[in-house]
Amino acid sequence: MRSFQQHLADFNARGIRLVAISVDAADVTRRHCEKLGFTYTFLSDPKAEVIARYGLLHQGAGPQGTDIARPAEFLIDSTGAIRWVNLTESITVRARPEEVRKAVDELKLASSTGG
Amino acid sequence: MKRRWNLLLWAGFLFVVIGLVSYVPIFSLFPLTRDFPWANLSLFGVGAVLLGKGLGKAFGEPKLYRGKVFGPILTALSLAGIGFFCYGLLFVARQLPSGATAPRVGQKAPDFTLPDQNGKTVTLAELLTSAPPGGPGGKANGALLIFYRGHW
Numbered sequence: 451m452r453s454f455q456q457h458l459a460d461f462n463a464r465g466i467r468l469v470a471i472s473v474d475a476a477d478v479t480r481r482h483c484e485k486l487g488f489t490y491t492f493l494s495d496p497k498a499e500v501i502a503r504y505g506l507l508h509q510g511a512g513p514q515g516t517d518i519a520r521p522a523e524f525l526i527d528s529t530g531a532i533r534w535v536n537l538t539e540s541i542t543v544r545a546r547p548e549e550v551r552k553a554v555d556e557l558k559l560a561s562s563t564g565g
Numbered sequence: 566m567k568r569r570w571n572l573l574l575w576a577g578f579l580f581v582v583i584g585l586v587s588y589v590p591i592f593s594l595f596p597l598t599r600d601f602p603w604a605n606l607s608l609f610g611v612g613a614v615l616l617g618k619g620l621g622k623a624f625g626e627p628k629l630y631r632g633k634v635f636g637p638i639l640t641a642l643s644l645a646g647i648g649f650f651c652y653g654l655l656f657v658a659r660q661l662p663s664g665a666t667a668p669r670v671g672q673k674a675p676d677f678t679l680p681d682q683n684g685k686t687v688t689l690a691e692l693l694t695s696a697p698p699g700g701p702g703g704k705a706n707g708a709l710l711i712f713y714r715g716h717w
Binding site for chain 1: 593594596599600602654658659661662663664665666667668669670671672673674675676677679680681682683684687689690692693694695696697698704705706707708709710711712713714715716717
């Protein structure tokens with residue numbers, strides 16, 4: 451989260467939106483974003499419906515046995531096609547902004563209309 | 566003659582404690598020390614060496630150095646702490662569902678409609694076709710979806 455904020459300008463310059471998604475309520479996330487200075491888009495999926503639709507449901511892993519998302523990153527082009535996926539094997543290991551930026555450049559997402 | 570304090574034992578224990586408490590507030594902030602806890606394991610290593618040397622003094626020269634009682638206690642606490650740390654970070658943290666049913670490269674990303682942090686409802690289609698602020702010429706070339714565990 452923090453490392454992507456630090457590289458936000460790289461993604462903005464390439465026309466790639468950063469969109470973080472979790473089960474947290476919108477107001478909780480807003481306060482957190484204000485506190486930590488996160489300015490990209492954070493979406494709230496409290497019932498984990500979209501998380502389930504993306505095959506990422508981690509059942510019972512939240513407080514009081516609630517369902518949360520397993521961490522994952524998807525790079526989607528402007529036509530809506532998935533171009534790059536990262537499914538980490540450990541909650542401490544996440545995609546790094548540098549590797550996603552490299553994928554954006556290698557897939558030439560920022561220099562074509564995609565597809 | 567009063568025996569000397571066995572500072573090596575306490576220094577070793579201190580290294581282990583610092584190694585235990587520093588991951589979340591410090592080393593987890595940087596990918597290099599978060600992805601694999603090198604820094605913490607190094608601190609544990611230094612702590613273990615110091616504890617070992619301290620124990621050597623406590624049991625090798627018991628007339629000169631203290632530590633025959635608290636040496637083993639600090640060492641046992643350290644080993645328990647290191648074990649707990651490694652179990653959590655190298656085993657529990659890896660107990661994730663495989664994501665085998667997640668959409669793959671080349672597939673269409675499932676659409677969605679969700680509220681953002683300002684309460685504004687957005688769809689994936691809108692996110693993909695509206696340029697991010699600060700981009701040159703208002704280009705919209707896609708989006709990176711970052712699913713995270715939440716409960717911050």
